[in-house]
Amino acid sequence: MTEENWWEVSIPVREEEAEEAANALAKLTGRGVAIVPASSFSTVVAYLPATTPAEKLLRFWAEGERWAAGKIEVRRLQEKDWLTWWRREYHPFRVGKRLVIKPTWAAYEPGPGEVVIELDPGLAFGCGTHPTTRICLRLLEKWLRPGMKVYDVGTGSGILAIAAALLGADWIWAIDEDEVALRVARENVARNGVADRVQVLRGNLLEGKEEKADLIVANLTAELILQLLPQAAKLLLPGGLLIAGGIPVERKGEVLSSSPLVLVEELAEEGWVGLVLSAR
Ligand SMILES: C[S@@+](CC[C@H](N)C(=O)[O-])C[C@H]1O[C@@H](n2cnc3c(N)ncnc32)[C@H](O)[C@@H]1O
Structure with missing residues (x-):
């Protein structure tokens, strides 16, 4: 993912549904998604290239809403943010x-x-x-x-x-x-x-x-x-x-x-x- 920008979408889901949600969402992104466990719920974090067609983004959003147990967070991510995050954590x-x-x-x-x-x-x-x-x-x-x-x-x-x-x-x-x-x-x-x-x-x-x-x-x-x-x-x-x-x-x-x-x-x-x- 050289210079390309990405959307990072974080979807809080019920812990027991995290795996199923992650699978459903990964199918739509065509790449792996991460499950970040927390105390009462998990967060499914998916990455979509900023060039993703609107129609595909909407389909992803609808699927995300189906699983969401809270507010879906979206942010634009550049490769350097990603690396900074990893290096810190x-x-x-x-x-x-x-x-x-x-x-x-x-x-x-x-x-x-x-x-x-x-x-x-x-x-x-x-x-x-x-x-x-x-x-x-x-x-x-x-x-x-x-x-x-x-x-x-x-x-x-x-x-x-x-x-x-x-x-x-x-x-x-x-x-x-x-x-x-x-x-x-x-x-x-x-x-x-x-x-x-x-x-x-x-x-x-x-x-x-x-x-x-x-x-x-x-x-x-x-x-x-x-x-x-x-x-x-x-x-x-x-x-x-x-x-x-x-x-x-x-x-x-x-x-x-x-x-x-x-x-x-x-x-x-x-x-x-x-x-x-x-x-x-
Ligand atoms: C949970 S990750 C495991 C990654 C690593 N082995 C680990 O233990 O941390 C599951 C991986 O399986 C891949 N995967 C999912 N379905 C698959 C399939 N039908 N055939 C081969 N790989 C698959 C995903 O792309 C993902 O990289």
Whole structure:
């Protein structure tokens, strides 16, 4: 998004509807939207190029109003505002026992055994601060073994694929359907020096994939995880693992009852659950 200006639209939504609202709005923007959790409600933040045709803006606005639980805020944003915001709000932080997420512009001296992921999330989802990303990172740190072949489905900024590579995976296919995410993921993969082991690919979930994997990590939505389950069951090697994130706690039962895979571990945080499921 070089010199282009953007509309930043912030829509307060009920916490339990945030995921559905974000999905509906992301469909209209054609790119990822962020969910910013707050105490009693969440805010869905979407970005639309200032050149968006009025008709498309109106459709987006109508959808936003359908979900809004409060006043919708709109502001014009330039790339430099975006960068300033990130630089002010985003500092190195630790996830799990060894992983540290470090924004590209911050200095950080790693402690013994620490694995540092350097990120510039741009407009793609996945700066590591969202609970669903943190859950997946912690589960990856626990279950990933050196030498594994991994799919990261819905890679966003590439954060989980990069974590897998830095934790020792042999090969990672990082898949996303969003062009902005693919570009940002490629940049982050190169920045972390793992481009020789991470292939960033455009794709719809695991559609058309044939290579088997030891581990699949997918931080998506309950809906998409339900679609992914049969694909994952086909592509996992015996004993292989699916780490499924982005599932609201109240939808865990629905996912588990549809799963051809066996539950090994679950990890919940702030109303979200990550499931580790094993292929028999
Ligand atoms: C919640 S973000 C996760 C980003 C990152 N993996 C993380 O954990 O922070 C979900 C990502 O999935 C992508 N996505 C949504 N539907 C998809 C689909 N059907 N196939 C592939 N990617 C998809 C979105 O573009 C977005 O980048």
